[in-house]
Amino acid sequence: MKAFSSATVIHVNDFRSSLDYYTKVLGFTFDFEFGQYAGLFIDEVFVHISGAENPGRKKPAGSAHLCIDIDHVDDYYQRLSANGAIISVTLEDRVYGMRDFAVDDPDGNTLVFGSTIAHEIL
Structure with a gap:
């Protein structure tokens, strides 16, 4: 078996x-x-949005939390800030080796965008 892709379903009100x-x-x-269900992507990352009227499987709106690895994290952070994104965690270098930030959607679903921090090899 070989898996080819994945899409996170994000439930919204x-x-x-x-x-x-x-x-x-x-x-x-x-x-x-398709009705209150939509597919979206950013480059090779896919997410699906499922509305309250979608007849499929239900999860509480606002319960999603996903992390997306990106390049040029500083540029993307500036763009989202200018666009009025709901920044819930500001852009910083983290002790776990990432430079990242988090945004929430209006329902409280959280998307973390980050890049690996380059470390010197000793």
Whole structure:
């Protein structure tokens, strides 16, 4: 068996508002929509947004927490700050070897964006 990709399903209360937030503020690209279910991506990372009226499996809105590795984390942080993203954790170097920050969506779902910090090899 070989796995090819993955998509995290993020449950939201206000489907339209969330779709706008993910595309206009966070910069995700729209892929598809089926009722209150939509596929989005940013480069090779896929997320699905599931609205309250979606008949599928339900999880509490605001319970998602995902981490996305990116390059140029400082530039992306500045872009999201300028776009009015809900920054819940500011951009900093972390003791665990990442430079990252976190944003929340209007329901409290958290997305962490970060890059590995280069360390000198002794």
